[in-house]
Amino acid sequence: MSYKLAIVAPYPELSKIAQQVCHELEVEAVIAVGDLEEGVKAARKLIDDGAEVIISRGGTATAIAKQLDEPVMEIIVSPYDIIRAVARAKRYGDHIGVVGFRNIIYGSKSLEEVLDVKIEELEIKDEKDALYVIDKAKKDGIQVIVGDAVSVRYSKKLGLKSMLVTSGKESISMALREAQELVAVRRREKAIAEQFKAILDFTYEGIIATNAEGKISLVNPAAEKILGKPKTSLLNQPAGEVLPSLALKRVQEKGIPLLGELHRIGNQMVVHNLVPVITNHETTGIVITFQDAGHLQAVENKVRRELYLKGHVAQHTFDNIITCSSIMKNVIEQARQFAQAEAAVVITGETGTGKEMFAQSIHNNSARNDGPFVAVNCAAVPENLLESELFGYEEGAFTGARRGGKKGLFELAHNGTIFLDEIGELPLKLQARLLRVLQEKAIIRVGGDRVIPINVRIIAATHRNLEESVNKGTFRQDLYYRLNVLRVSLPPLRERKDDIP
Structure with missing residues (x-):
């Protein structure tokens, strides 16, 4: 990393020694000669030219530090x-x-x-x-x-x-090293400050901070917009007067956050949080964050449209499976354990035994529960459409293909789970493609040549006896062994009469 260092030498001999040290240490530094006021003038010009830190000695270093704002690293006189x-x-x-x-x-x-x-x-x-x-x-x-x-x-x-x-070479060398460390620290602090500023300026949340006296010390643009007041009229004002209906005094005294409270500002409702800033066991300020309740409702509606309406979310958990049967309880416990693994799961059972409910529960109890849950019924989609639905297609792949192409269900399930219901009905041609996906962990869209990596867990379900299908040749043996790593067999209701009211 290149540092913009500058040395102001009070006397010519120091300048010569500094040049030698910089050459020996392979450190780049601009060197000027000037004592006291002349040194201050030289330092001011160096700073104007981009120097990040000034290195000097004795009275000249003291004079520069007094008159200029940039940091000064002193060459210590030992x-x-x-x-x-x-x-x-x-x-x-x-x-x-x-x-x-x-x-x-x-x-x-x-x-x-x-x-x-x-x-x-x-x-x-x-x-x-x-x-x-x-x-x-x-x-x-x-x-x-x-x-x-x-x-x-x-x-x-x-x-x-x-x-x-x-001053000897050791003192100059030490000053150069400390100056480099100082510049590195200042750059990190500046980067953090810029990140903090970007967060404050572009977050949707309004943010106001108060100091220990309860006066407003920080206001971001979103807060100005929500409050309908400019920052200049808010800074250094008592927060209790600007926001009288907020429980600021209680949070200040008790030091306990107050979260998710509704508050009316003008004609709009906002959801606000009051978080105390604790320093050495004392409340030294409060951070107030608030959002327009209408904006939160709009975001929630958008999430509902994008996730729930597409069906890419698992709604059920094991707690939703109500049973009195010891057989079913054992199956649930087994499925809970399987959920913690990453291997493929096959759920077998007659129609109506709750195979999809178990698939959703396994997903929600796994490490992938933050990812999508994509379900497809292999028997319900026509064979000529199933391939493009599963693997997607590129623009122009076939007549009527959408401009720009379309993601398949495997891509939509990336970092989540895909549930292949009625896997026993999958045509042999697609069984071969599914096997390749399991082996390569990648797909190629219909009409495309680009390999797209995917990270998907497969849960398959069927009411058929897959072993018989393998023997008949209607289901690939190699795919069967790839899928049938973990198996959950759901008993029909006639075998768990305890669940009959």
Whole structure:
């Protein structure tokens, strides 16, 4: 990943070392030279050119951080850097003034005994302080100034010996690594913020958030539309005054969500949720979500039209099968266990024993219960139409084919279950195609050449004796063994007289 890093070096020597480190680490960074205010100007231009983080040192880093909004990563001046500079300065005198911002010079005086010199910590808070502080130091008898680039520059003007505190490669390398990590974190945070904004802006739900004082801190466009008020008139307003009929105070005090409540706003009914924001066991705000009840009804009607009217949903569960018969109870328990598997199931039983009810119950009790349940009666569809119904067709496959083609029932059952009722009536030609679907887990539409992968569980049912059909040659033996992995045999009512009232 490429990071837009920039280095502002307070002195030319640091720029050269930084270039070496970037080359050795194979890190791309734009490098500029500038101390304090000049450094701020350089940083501002680098940010305008797209820099995501500025790397600098000492007073220049502090000045940039104060005046600009972009993050600044400081090249740390280590105690070793100070020790090395003071040791070099000792050659010019033993009364040494260490000049700089507090974050640079703190603790320097403790080096007196180690290096056998007298050290004064001379703090500056602004570039303008430097000349006055150094001039005063000269009058106080200080012989050598140790500090950053600006301190060295002013010392030379005043005729004082000076020694620059330089940074080593390790400090620059560390700053580069931390800058890369900082940019990565900021990018992730920005991506999350953009995702959050997209969710707020384009969700159908109105969303309002309050702070700990109960004032509105967030309003999304859907909330503006439902309330009929602009965001600017809602922000920082007490939520209890804007939405007086909502139980905001109760949720704030008890910290318990209130869900699915009906509330009238103007001439429309909305369904709203009040969810407390809990931080350290205290309610620090509330998130209010609401939807137009009319929109929810429209969505429900659409779902009903698309699913229920097409018959691609299983309505029955094992709880709907009422029996007093121990035989039937054992069958139900066996079917419950089969539901947890992914293998094909064959349900046998006489007409009227509830084969489709068991098929729907197996689907609803399986891991595929969120997927479609597609049922087809193989005996009820004419043979010349059954192939195109099961496997679909491409445009122009035959006279009267729909423009654009049509999905078959196997495609519609993708990630769900297909129920093949009266499987014993399936023509031999289609039995061969069904066998291939079971083997390849893919279909080819009629008139097409494209292989379409499918993920479907097959439940088949029949009132016939399939073993006899295999012996007669009316049902393929290989298909029989593919389908008959799990078998549920439903007893007729005459064998479970306990169910007769």
